[in-house]
Amino acid sequence: MELIDKTKEETMKLTLNKFHVKDIRFAEQSSFANGILYIDKKDLAAYLMEDSNIQSVDFDIARPGESVRIVPIKDVIQPRYKKSGSGQIFPGYVGDVETVGNGETNVLEECCVATSGKIVAFQEGIIDMCGLGAEFNSFSKMNILVPLIQPIDGIDKHTHEATVRIAGLKTAAYMAKLSLALAPDEVETFEHESILEMGAKYPDLPKVVYVDMVQCQGLMHDTYIYGLNVKGILSTLIGPLEVLDGAIVSGNCAAPGHKNATIHHENNPIIMDLLRRHGKELCFVGVLLSNESAMLKEKMRAAYYTSNLSALLGVDGMIISEEGGGNPETDLMLNCRFHEQRGIKTVLVTDEYCGRDGASQGLADVTPEADAVITNGNGNQFVVLPKMDRVIGDIETARVITGGNANSIGADGTLSVEIAAIMGSCCEMGYERMTTRLR
Amino acid sequence: MKEIVHYLNQFYGQIGGEEFADQTPIIRDGPIGPGVALQSLLAEEAQITSTIICGDNYFADHQDEALEKILALIDEKRPEMLIAGPGFNAGRYGLACGTVCDAVKSKFSIPVLTALYPENPGAEMFKKTVYIVKAPISAAGMKKVMPAMGKLALKLLRGEEIGFPEEEGYIPQGFRINVHTEKNGAERGVDMLIKKLRGEPFTTELPMPVFDRVVPAPALKDLAHAKIALITSGGIVPQGNPDHIESANASLYGIYDITGLDNLTADKYMTVHGGYDPVYATEDPNRVLPLDAMRAIEREGGFGELYNHYYATVGNTTAVSNAKRYAEEIAQDMLRNQIQAAILTST
Amino acid sequence: MKHAFRCVTNNPLLAVQDFPNLEYHDTDVLGLLRIVYQEVIGGVKLLTHPLTGSIRPDITPYKTVLLSATASRVDFESVRLMERALQYTEDLYRLRDIPLYKQCSDEAKADFQLIDLSIIERALEVAQWS
Numbered sequence: 001m002e003l004i005d006k007t008k009e010e011t012m013k014l015t016l017n018k019f020h021v022k023d024i025r026f027a028e029q030s031s032f033a034n035g036i037l038y039i040d041k042k043d044l045a046a047y048l049m050e051d052s053n054i055q056s057v058d059f060d061i062a063r064p065g066e067s068v069r070i071v072p073i074k075d076v077i078q079p080r081y082k083k084s085g086s087g088q089i090f091p092g093y094v095g096d097v098e099t100v101g102n103g104e105t106n107v108l109e110e111c112c113v114a115t116s117g118k119i120v121a122f123q124e125g126i127i128d129m130c131g132l133g134a135e136f137n138s139f140s141k142m143n144i145l146v147p148l149i150q151p152i153d154g155i156d157k158h159t160h161e162a163t164v165r166i167a168g169l170k171t172a173a174y175m176a177k178l179s180l181a182l183a184p185d186e187v188e189t190f191e192h193e194s195i196l197e198m199g200a201k202y203p204d205l206p207k208v209v210y211v212d213m214v215q216c217q218g219l220m221h222d223t224y225i226y227g228l229n230v231k232g233i234l235s236t237l238i239g240p241l242e243v244l245d246g247a248i249v250s251g252n253c254a255a256p257g258h259k260n261a262t263i264h265h266e267n268n269p270i271i272m273d274l275l276r277r278h279g280k281e282l283c284f285v286g287v288l289l290s291n292e293s294a295m296l297k298e299k300m301r302a303a304y305y306t307s308n309l310s311a312l313l314g315v316d317g318m319i320i321s322e323e324g325g326g327n328p329e330t331d332l333m334l335n336c337r338f339h340e341q342r343g344i345k346t347v348l349v350t351d352e353y354c355g356r357d358g359a360s361q362g363l364a365d366v367t368p369e370a371d372a373v374i375t376n377g378n379g380n381q382f383v384v385l386p387k388m389d390r391v392i393g394d395i396e397t398a399r400v401i402t403g404g405n406a407n408s409i410g411a412d413g414t415l416s417v418e419i420a421a422i423m424g425s426c427c428e429m430g431y432e433r434m435t436t437r438l439r
Numbered sequence: 440m441k442e443i444v445h446y447l448n449q450f451y452g453q454i455g456g457e458e459f460a461d462q463t464p465i466i467r468d469g470p471i472g473p474g475v476a477l478q479s480l481l482a483e484e485a486q487i488t489s490t491i492i493c494g495d496n497y498f499a500d501h502q503d504e505a506l507e508k509i510l511a512l513i514d515e516k517r518p519e520m521l522i523a524g525p526g527f528n529a530g531r532y533g534l535a536c537g538t539v540c541d542a543v544k545s546k547f548s549i550p551v552l553t554a555l556y557p558e559n560p561g562a563e564m565f566k567k568t569v570y571i572v573k574a575p576i577s578a579a580g581m582k583k584v585m586p587a588m589g590k591l592a593l594k595l596l597r598g599e600e601i602g603f604p605e606e607e608g609y610i611p612q613g614f615r616i617n618v619h620t621e622k623n624g625a626e627r628g629v630d631m632l633i634k635k636l637r638g639e640p641f642t643t644e645l646p647m648p649v650f651d652r653v654v655p656a657p658a659l660k661d662l663a664h665a666k667i668a669l670i671t672s673g674g675i676v677p678q679g680n681p682d683h684i685e686s687a688n689a690s691l692y693g694i695y696d697i698t699g700l701d702n703l704t705a706d707k708y709m710t711v712h713g714g715y716d717p718v719y720a721t722e723d724p725n726r727v728l729p730l731d732a733m734r735a736i737e738r739e740g741g742f743g744e745l746y747n748h749y750y751a752t753v754g755n756t757t758a759v760s761n762a763k764r765y766a767e768e769i770a771q772d773m774l775r776n777q778i779q780a781a782i783l784t785s786t
Numbered sequence: 787m788k789h790a791f792r793c794v795t796n797n798p799l800l801a802v803q804d805f806p807n808l809e810y811h812d813t814d815v816l817g818l819l820r821i822v823y824q825e826v827i828g829g830v831k832l833l834t835h836p837l838t839g840s841i842r843p844d845i846t847p848y849k850t851v852l853l854s855a856t857a858s859r860v861d862f863e864s865v866r867l868m869e870r871a872l873q874y875t876e877d878l879y880r881l882r883d884i885p886l887y888k889q890c891s892d893e894a895k896a897d898f899q900l901i902d903l904s905i906i907e908r909a910l911e912v913a914q915w916s
Contacts, residue, residue, distance in 0.1 A: 220904075295909045358614040374628040
C-alpha cells in the first residue's frame with residue numbers, strides 16, 4: 001500500500017460569513033440582495049414537499065416592530081449554509097453525515113425560521129414582535145419566516161415531529177444558500193487547535209471545558225447529534241466548531257422558556273464566548289455532551305462519565321448549561337458535585353421557577369458544592385402582553401401552553417401569561433440578557 | 440411637615456432598665472433617645488411628633504392587649520409613618536418592633552420601618568412584610584444604623600421606588616425579581632469561572648439554601664448499660680422559674696436536679712414556654728418531660744441509668760445561633776458526666 | 787434478565803398499552819407524588835426521577851414513576867429527591883387559583899398521556915430493560 005503524504009491538520013478553522021438581513025419578502029424568484037431576502041413560496045414549498053409526509057405548506061413573515069404574535073412555535077433555526085469545507089450544514093439532515101466545523105459558513109443575522117403548526121394540542125411558544133413580550137427574547141429583533149406545515153392525514157406524532165423538525169432545517173438552509181455568491185457584511189474566524197496541541201501551546205492558561213447538557217427523554221424531548229438521537233449515549237466529546245455548523249439539532253418542544261432551540265445550539269453563547277477568549281484568558285479544551293435521562297441510574301452514569309472525561313482531559317474548570325427544569329436539575333447538581341470532588345472548579349448556568357413573587361425555592365435539586373451559579377431568570381414572572389393586530393399560527397393554543405390558562409386571552413385581546421411561555425425567555429445557555437436579583 | 444410616630448422599649452424610651460420591662464404602652468410628645476438622632480436626619484421633611492414606649496416583657500406576655508393599646512394610640516395620632524427601634528439583636532424588643540410595624544402597616548396602610556440585626560427572630564419573622572434596615576448586633580452600632588434608617592424612611596415617606604437591599608441597606612425580604620443585564624448569561628458565566636479559577640472573589644447569582652448537615656452519631660451499642668439524660672426545649676422548669684428562662688427567645692438554659700424523683704408533679708414543676716397552650720403541661724409536666732416513663736423503663740432494666748439532672752430551655756423563637764451554643768455546652772456537660780445518649784423533647 | 791420494578795401512575799394510557807407491573811391511581815400529579823413519597827419513606831427506592839420530562843407538574847395531568855419492586859433500608863437520596871419534588875410541585879400548584887392541568891382540553895389530555903407514556907417507554911429502553 002502506498003504511503004499517502006498528508007499534512008496533519010491540527011487546528012480546526014471555521015469562518016462565519018455574516019450577512020445582515022433587513023427584510024424578507026415573497027417574490028417570483030428566490031434571491032438575496034442588499035440585505036433583502038426574497039422568497040419564492042412555490043419553490044421553497046416544492047423543496048420541503050420532497051418529504052411525502054407533508055400535504056401542504058404555507059409561509060408567513062414577521063418583522064421586528066410589527067404588531068404580530070407567532071404562536072405556537074416548535075423550533076427556531078438560524079439560516080446557515082456552508083460555502084466551503086467538509087460536509088454541509090445540519091449534518092444528518094440537510095448535509096450528509098460528514099464532519100463539519102471547518103471552511104466557511106454563511107450566516108444570515110437578524111433572521112430566523114420559526115416552525116409553527118399543531119403537533120400536539122398543547123404546542124408551546126410565543127414570539128411577540130413588539131410590546132412587552134418583545135423584551136423577553138432576541139427573536140423579536142429578527143426577520144422571521146414562518147413555515148406553516150400541514151402533514152398528511154393519519155400521521156403519528158413521532159413522524160409529525162420529525163417532519164416539522166427537518167422542514168425547519170431545510171428552510172433555514174434554503175434561505176442561507178441564497179447568499180453563496182455574495183460578499184459578507186462581516187467575517188469572524190475561529191480557530192481551535194487539537195487538545196494536545198493547545199496543551200503544549202498554552203501551558204499557563206487555565207484549561208476549561210464546556211458541558212452541554214442535552215435533553216433526550218422521549219417524544220418532544222429529544223436532541224440529535226449528526227442525526228443521532230442522544231438517548232442512551234455515553235457522555236462524549238465534540239469540537240466547538242462542529243456545533244456552530246449545526247451538528248446539534250433540537251427535537252425538544254416542551255417548556256419554551258428554557259428549552260434549547262436549534263438556533264441556540266448554532267449560536268451557543270457559551271461556546272462563542274469561550275472561543276473568543278481562547279488563547280487569551282483561558283484555554284478552551286472542548287465541549288462535552290452529557291444527556292438528561294429519566295432513570296436515576298442513567299443520570300448517575302452520565303454525570304460520572306462526564307466527570308471522568310473532564311478528569312481525563314485534565315481540565316481546571318468547567319462551565320455547564322442545563323436544558324429544561326425539574327429533573328435536569330439533578331443532572332446539573334450531580335455533574336457539579338462529581339467535578340468539584342475531583343478538584344475541577346464549576347460554574348452552573350440555569351434558571352428558576354420561584355413563584356409569582358419570587359419567594360419559592362427555585363430549583364428542584366441543589367447541592368452544597370454549587371457555589372458559582374448563573375441564573376437566567378424566574379420563569380414564573382407574570383406579564384400581560386398587549387393585543388397584537390395579527391397572529392401567525394393559532395391564538396387559541398395560548399390557552400393551553402406553558403404559562404397560559406383559560407383566562408389568558410382577555411376580551412381586549414391581551415395575553416396574560418408567565419414569561420415561561422415566551423420562546424427562549426430564560427434560555428439556560430445564557431443567550432439572553434436577564435438575571436434574578438434578591439430584594 | 441409629615442408626622443411620624445416612633446416606637447421604643449422601656450430602655451431606649453428612657454423609662455428604665457430591665458426592672459421596667461413590664462411597662463404598659465404609654466405615649467410621650469416628640470422624639471426620645473434614638474428618636475432625637477433620627478429626627479435630625481429627617482430634617483425639614485418629617486417630624487417625630489410622638490413616641491410610644493412599651494416594656495419588652497409586657498409586650499411579650501400580653502401581646503394582644505399591648506397591640507390593641509398601641510394601635511389605639513396611633514389611631515389618635517394618625518401619623519404618616521411608624522418607625523420602631525432600632526432593636527439590634529434584642530430578641531423580645533425585635534419581635535415587638537416587627538409585630539408593631541406589621542400590625543400598623545396592615546391596619547393603617549402607612550409606611551413602616553424598623554432596624555434589626557439579621558439573626559434577630561423579629562427579623563426572620565417580619566422581613567417579608569416590613570422593611571427592616573440591617574443593623575449591627577448591639578447598640579454600639581447606633582451611629583452606623585441611623586443614616587440608613589433616615590434615608591430609607593424618607594424614601595418610604597415620599598413614595599419613591601425602593602431599590603435592592605445592597606443599595607438601600609435593608610435585610611433581603613426573600614423575593615427574587617427578574618432584571619435585564621448588560622452581558623448575557625454566558626459571558627457572566629465565563630467571567631465567573633475565570634474569577635473562580637484565579638481564586639478571585641465572585642458572587643453567585645443563585646445561592647444554594649444553607650445546608651446544616653449534621654452527621655448522626657453512631658447508634659448506641661449497649662442500651663442495657665447506658666447512662667441517658669433528658670433534655671427539653673419545651674420549657675419545663677421548677678416552680679417559680681428560678682433561672683428566669685424567658686417564654687420566648689430564651690437567653691439561657693437550666694440544669695435541674697431530679698435525684699430520687701419518680702415523676703414531675705404540678706406543684707413542683709411548671710412550663711414557661713410561650714408558644715403552646717400550657718394547660719396540659721401545667722396539669723402534668725411529664726407530658727413534655729417524660730420523667731415518669733423514663734423511670735418506669737429504668738426500673739425494668741430497659742437502660743442502665745437515668746442521669747440525675749435534666750436540661751431545659753425554651754425553643755419558642757429562640758435564635759438558632761443561641762440554640763447551637765446551648766447544645767454545644769450541654770453536650771460538653773454530658774461528656775463530663777459520662778452520659779452516652781440523650782432524649783430531647785420539644786413541642 | 788427480567789428486571790423487577792413497580793410502575794406507579796395516574797396515566798390511564800399505560801393500562802391501555804398493557805404496561806407491566808402497573809399500579810394505577812386516580813389522582814393528580816401532586817397526589818401521585820404523595821403516594822410515591824409514602825412508599826419511599828417506607829424503604830422503596832426511586833428508579834425514575836419524580837419530575838420526568840420538561841412539562842411542569844402543574845401543567846401536565848399525568849405522571850408515571852418507576853419504583854423498586856421491594857423495600858429495604860430507606861434510601862436517603864430517594865427521600866431527599868421526593869421531598870424537593872413535592873415542594874417544587876406544591877409551589878407551582880399555588881401559582882394560580884386553578885392550576886393549568888385542570889384546564890386542558892380532552893385533546894391536550896390525550897397528548898399529555900402520550901408524552902408521559904413515551905417518557906417511560908424511553909426510560910426502560912435506555913435502561914435496556916424492555
